[in-house]
Amino acid sequence: MKAIILFDSKTSGGSTDKLIDSIGRKLAETGAYVEKAKCKSTGDYSFVKEFDLVIMGAPIYYLLVSSELLGALLQSNLKSCLEGKKIALFLTCGSPELMANLLYLPQLKLNLIGSTIITEKIFAPNQLSDPAVIAKYVDDMNEAYRKAER
């Protein structure tokens, strides 16, 4: 399986950077080929077509999904390049999960109507560097990927 992690964060070396490195490492340990790419709202996402699984996520700043990822979904060719792909979503934020599910995840999902979202996860601050939580996210993603393949 070839996976790409598409992410955004305003904080270089911050919690999202560390999280995606942990996700990528764990997924690679399960045999996947993994790359990562930081989003730009005006980017060309044709390269996404080479991948089977697209893991997509970003932090929340001031109630909004970080702007380059949201912008890429709204303004670039990303959405069309996601056609037929399996998508795993994640968000990093400081809010409780219920609020994040109601307020933040829909910002991504409303821009992904018609896409195949196989899993989604809100990472609370205390979960960001918890190996067990990250391992479970990756295991759930692998299982959901296999199910969606059938």
Ligand SMILES: Cc1cc2nc3c(=O)[nH]c(=O)nc-3n(C[C@H](O)[C@H](O)[C@H](O)COP(=O)(O)O)c2cc1C
């Ligand atoms: C300026 C700023 C604004 C934030 N606004 C929100 C917010 O509105 N809702 C929320 O749940 N978390 C908010 N957070 C928490 C971040 O989403 C969370 O700490 C995230 O892990 C930061 O990722 P980063 O280290 O990659 O920047 C905010 C953090 C910062 C620094």
